[in-house]
Amino acid sequence: MKTNLHTFYSTLQNNTISGAFVGQNILTYKEITSTNDLLKQLVANFKPLPEGTVIMAEHQTAGKGQQQNGWHSEAGKNLTCSLLLYPLFLSPQNSFNLIAAVGLGVIKSLQQILGNQTRLKWPNDIYHGQKKLGGILIENSIAGNAIKSAVVGIGININQENFPAHLPNPVSVKQILSENYAIKEVLLQICAGIEFYYLKLKAGKSEEIKQEYLDNLYGFGRKLKFQTKDEIFEGEICAVSPSGLLGVKKENETVFYDLKQIKFIFN
Numbered sequence: 001m002k003t004n005l006h007t008f009y010s011t012l013q014n015n016t017i018s019g020a021f022v023g024q025n026i027l028t029y030k031e032i033t034s035t036n037d038l039l040k041q042l043v044a045n046f047k048p049l050p051e052g053t054v055i056m057a058e059h060q061t062a063g064k065g066q067q068q069n070g071w072h073s074e075a076g077k078n079l080t081c082s083l084l085l086y087p088l089f090l091s092p093q094n095s096f097n098l099i100a101a102v103g104l105g106v107i108k109s110l111q112q113i114l115g116n117q118t119r120l121k122w123p124n125d126i127y128h129g130q131k132k133l134g135g136i137l138i139e140n141s142i143a144g145n146a147i148k149s150a151v152v153g154i155g156i157n158i159n160q161e162n163f164p165a166h167l168p169n170p171v172s173v174k175q176i177l178s179e180n181y182a183i184k185e186v187l188l189q190i191c192a193g194i195e196f197y198y199l200k201l202k203a204g205k206s207e208e209i210k211q212e213y214l215d216n217l218y219g220f221g222r223k224l225k226f227q228t229k230d231e232i233f234e235g236e237i238c239a240v241s242p243s244g245l246l247g248v249k250k251e252n253e254t255v256f257y258d259l260k261q262i263k264f265i266f267n
Helices: 005-012 035-045 092-114 173-177 183-202 207-217
Strands: 025-030 055-062 079-085 118-123 127-128 131-143 146-156 223-228 233-238 246-250 251-259 263-265
Touching: 025 035, 035 079, 035 131, 035 146, 055 183, 079 183, 092 118, 092 127, 092 131, 092 146, 092 173, 092 183, 092 207, 118 146, 146 183, 183 207, 207 233, 233 251
Parallel strands: 025 055
Antiparallel strands: 055 079, 079 146, 118 127, 127 131, 131 146, 223 233, 223 263, 233 246, 246 251
């Protein structure tokens, strides 16, 4: 299900009004602790980096996931990168719009390779079927009532086949396609996808992005099993609030949860 890169870029460029900037400046490292941490350090300590700058590591020794979790990645096998955005047009209260736009850029790019079974799992995990393919971690810097900068960390399992036993449901592109896949090609597709949705957000089309996010959300409109501190129950994902809370319909009411309050249970 591979797509021609030229065709993919042409489709995106026909819908944008500026030249490509995400991924035009790529800094590649053999081994670092965390691409997010290094990019934040560079933003803080040096003259401003161009928007769209990407840091890519062949091996990340202390990668980060959601809720302070670590991100395991075998050296040279996966995509581990961070990119820099300056979404000054967004207020902190609307930061989930950025999560949705970036998530769509990543997921729509991966669908070009892997098909429509690839979905976003709230809030920003990347799943293929019921298995975790990767994740996104966005760390914002706030100035007044604007997001001054956003460091977008992305980890995608590309060619890794053996994972630690404590990871419950990992999968890689290679395991799905039964062949190795070029890591740099995935990066270029993702850069193009993120730029497309980022510019769409900048143009004020947040409602379109929110709807498309829901359309590509794992389990949206279906009965799933969830666990909270009080119970295990079946519910239907029916909404995501402007602040990014997950709306789950249980019986006749919709309850909104944050990341620490609910988790999915896979059969």
